[in-house]
Amino acid sequence: MIQQEFARAGAYNPIGGMGVMMFGPTLLEYGTEDQKMEHIPPICRGDLQWCQGFSEPGAGSDLASLQTRAEDKGDHYLINGQKIWTSGAQYADWCFCLVRTDTSKKHEGISFVLFTMRQPGVEVRPIKLIAGNSPFCETFLTDAKALKKDLVGPLNGGWTIAKRLLQHERSGLSGAGGGGGFGAAKPLPKLAKDYVGEDADGRLSDSDLRTRIIMNEIDGRAFQQTAVRAMQEAKGNSGPSAATSIMKNAGTRWMQDKAELTLEIMGHQGLGWEGDTFTAEELGAVRGWLGGKATTIYGGSQEVQNNIISKRILGLPDLTQNN
Amino acid sequence: MAVLNEEQSMLRDAAKSWVQEKSPVTAFRKMRDSGTPLGYDADAWNEQAEMGWAGVIIPEDFGGSNFGYLSLGLILEEMGRTLTASPLLASGLAAASALILGGNDAQKGEWLPKIADGSLVATLAVDEGAHHAPEKVATKAEKAGAGYKITGKKTFVLEGPAAGLFIVSARTSGGAGDKDGISLFLVKADDAGVTKQNLKLADSRGASNVEFNGAAGELLGEEGKGYPVLEKTLDRARAGVCAEMLGAAVQAFETTLDYLKVRVQFGQVIGSFQALQHRAAKMFTDLELARSAVEAALQAIDADSPDVPELVSLAKAKMGDTFHLVSNEMVQMHGGIGMTDAHDAGFYLKRARAAEATFGSQSYHRDRYARIQGY
Numbered sequence: 001m002i003q004q005e006f007a008r009a010g011a012y013n014p015i016g017g018m019g020v021m022m023f024g025p026t027l028l029e030y031g032t033e034d035q036k037m038e039h040i041p042p043i044c045r046g047d048l049q050w051c052q053g054f055s056e057p058g059a060g061s062d063l064a065s066l067q068t069r070a071e072d073k074g075d076h077y078l079i080n081g082q083k084i085w086t087s088g089a090q091y092a093d094w095c096f097c098l099v100r101t102d103t104s105k106k107h108e109g110i111s112f113v114l115f116t117m118r119q120p121g122v123e124v125r126p127i128k129l130i131a132g133n134s135p136f137c138e139t140f141l142t143d144a145k146a147l148k149k150d151l152v153g154p155l156n157g158g159w160t161i162a163k164r165l166l167q168h169e170r171s172g173l174s175g176a177g178g179g180g181g182f183g184a185a186k187p188l189p190k191l192a193k194d195y196v197g198e199d200a201d202g203r204l205s206d207s208d209l210r211t212r213i214i215m216n217e218i219d220g221r222a223f224q225q226t227a228v229r230a231m232q233e234a235k236g237n238s239g240p241s242a243a244t245s246i247m248k249n250a251g252t253r254w255m256q257d258k259a260e261l262t263l264e265i266m267g268h269q270g271l272g273w274e275g276d277t278f279t280a281e282e283l284g285a286v287r288g289w290l291g292g293k294a295t296t297i298y299g300g301s302q303e304v305q306n307n308i309i310s311k312r313i314l315g316l317p318d319l320t321q322n323n
Numbered sequence: 324m325a326v327l328n329e330e331q332s333m334l335r336d337a338a339k340s341w342v343q344e345k346s347p348v349t350a351f352r353k354m355r356d357s358g359t360p361l362g363y364d365a366d367a368w369n370e371q372a373e374m375g376w377a378g379v380i381i382p383e384d385f386g387g388s389n390f391g392y393l394s395l396g397l398i399l400e401e402m403g404r405t406l407t408a409s410p411l412l413a414s415g416l417a418a419a420s421a422l423i424l425g426g427n428d429a430q431k432g433e434w435l436p437k438i439a440d441g442s443l444v445a446t447l448a449v450d451e452g453a454h455h456a457p458e459k460v461a462t463k464a465e466k467a468g469a470g471y472k473i474t475g476k477k478t479f480v481l482e483g484p485a486a487g488l489f490i491v492s493a494r495t496s497g498g499a500g501d502k503d504g505i506s507l508f509l510v511k512a513d514d515a516g517v518t519k520q521n522l523k524l525a526d527s528r529g530a531s532n533v534e535f536n537g538a539a540g541e542l543l544g545e546e547g548k549g550y551p552v553l554e555k556t557l558d559r560a561r562a563g564v565c566a567e568m569l570g571a572a573v574q575a576f577e578t579t580l581d582y583l584k585v586r587v588q589f590g591q592v593i594g595s596f597q598a599l600q601h602r603a604a605k606m607f608t609d610l611e612l613a614r615s616a617v618e619a620a621l622q623a624i625d626a627d628s629p630d631v632p633e634l635v636s637l638a639k640a641k642m643g644d645t646f647h648l649v650s651n652e653m654v655q656m657h658g659g660i661g662m663t664d665a666h667d668a669g670f671y672l673k674r675a676r677a678a679e680a681t682f683g684s685q686s687y688h689r690d691r692y693a694r695i696q697g698y
Binding site: 060062084085127128129130132195196208263268270273278298301302 | 450452454520590596598655665687
């Protein structure tokens with residue numbers, strides 16, 4: 001509701017981030033009492049920012065092939081490796097991280113550890129994206145330390161926790177809260193009337209574009225109706241289910257189509273990069289369109305989501321060497 | 324690929340080797356990073372002109388080689404592969420076409436040799452709004468002595484920053500949407516009545532909004548009868564954009580295909596997944612269809628065939644959809660690396676949308692195709 005209200009007002013939502021949306025709920029489920037007492041209150045107060053050390057250059061969609069090593073050094077683990085797509089790492093105070101603690105197994109050799117980003121073994125390099133901004137980083141870990149007390153769950157039991165955390169991530173990314181979206185805030189039909197014009201009956205004068213706008217509007221409404229239905233159904237359950245994977249693909253596809261249509265509606269004015277020949281709304285539409293391309297890649301790509309749907313929901317056989 | 328004659332084969336091979344050696348995508352990146360307001364590399368443009376590329380469609384009497392539109396399309400296709408930014412399309416194709424189709428001998432003699440040797444960048448200034456609509460002309464031309472005074476605003480003028488000569492559509496009679504009453508004029512960019520406002524575009528190419536405030540205009544063709552010449556000119560320009568898009572889309576596809584063969588996830592190259600194989604096969608299918616449409620349009624122009632308008636709209640719609648698809652898939656199939664500015668995928672994506680919008684989007688050309696067909 002908070003997200004929806006901020007979005008409705010067109011305001012930036014300062015509440016959120018990986019601590020509130022993903023790590024907090026997961027730690028409440030899997031952490032010890034001591035871990036909860038230490039890490040949850042600063043998240044609630046907004047004192048500390050968290051980042052997610054999951055993906056690696058060689059472990060994207062195949063996350064469980066991650067190679068970052070954690071060695072047992074008595075009271076701490078010594079961590080060496082490279083993480084990538086670490087959102088907000090340049091601003092983060094702490095990292096929740098997947099590390100390899102057993103090289104003889106794939107999924108069962110992964111542990112979930114926490115460590116402070118404010119230590120010498122952590123080096124962060126922002127990655128410039130096609131939209132010109134740098135929301136993600138490369139994070140290099142060279143003899144970084146995680147204290148033993150900051151191992152969450154059992155040793156080599158991190159994969160289960162990671163999967164749970166990703167469910168929270170996906171429900172956040174789908175725009176299921178209604179706060180998602182990028183590009184123009186104005187509804188497409190209104191925007192199109194401004195840029196393309198209408199005929200005497202009030203129909204958009206470009207009938208081809210009109211049809212595609214209608215299809216997008218209908219997809220959007222159906223997506224929102226599904227979000228409402230899922231929320232009602234979840235009241236009987238205890239949190240996000242496998243249905244969150246459907247929401248991510250449906251939501252991101254709708255929003256990417258919307259961003260493409262926004263550019264098309266704006267025509268030549270939807271091609272700007274900077275400068276005062278374009279309005280802030282026009283420039284925002286272009287940057288949002290580009291930035292939004294990441295939504296079908298991160299948090300489990302569109303292809304990974306489709307695999308999850310095929311395998312877990314539809315019961316189709318898995319032929320990938322997924323072990 | 325179209326069956327080429329010896330000249331065309333040589334031209335294509337020369338273009339291919341120059342582009343690969345002298346103008347790889349790293350050259351485009353360097354140009355972008357330099358922030359040059361021109362939107363292209365001036366030295367590279369000089370080399371293109373020295374090779375005669377700016378004169379490929381210009382008659383020999385006016386300093387060109389008269390090799391035709393398919394020949395120029397072959398060059399644009401090769402340049403499109405590496406996103407080579409160049410005024411070749413705006414000047415050596417679009418503006419040159421307007422002069423060839425509409426100019427008298429004196430006008431051709433004055434301007435075509437300068438276009439052919441690359442010393443002058445000329446360009447069309449025909450759109451006035453956010454969307455391509457060549458019949459929507461509010462710019463006015465009023466008789467003043469032997470010439471005309473042009474007043475109005477033009478948008479999205481390709482290569483506006485470099486242009487020394489504009490070919491401007493203006494109204495000598497009729498209302499805003501009438502095709503009758505439109506005339507074409509030559510307006511020098513250094514005229515006191517011309518103000519350029521350069522655009523900073525996502526694809527880093529050069530373009531401007533241009534304001535004409537009583538600028539001196541010289542009539543090109545007949546007064547009030549400029550629209551048919553403009554349409555013929557635009558169809559040639561559109562076919563040129565299609566050729567560039569074809570090259571860019573083919574390269575975007577090939578780069579993506581290479582990646583599918585080397586990127587390993589789940590212990591196997593991702594190209595071994597049928598979900599991706601079928602998407603690659605679909606792109607290949609669309610690219611083959613688009614190539615046929617683009618080459619047919621260029622050949623029809625060379626043959627001065629009556630079905631040029633429908634073939635051009637067919638090509639622009641099909642090519643636009645194909646480049647749209649391939650540029651999106653290039654990013655998606657590369658995954659995270661395709662989202663980074665250090666990778667080339669974003670360049671193809673940005674260029675795709677700009678080229679799609681240039682001289683009419685897919686929806687514009689689908690509508691035009693249907694109108695020509697009478698439905």
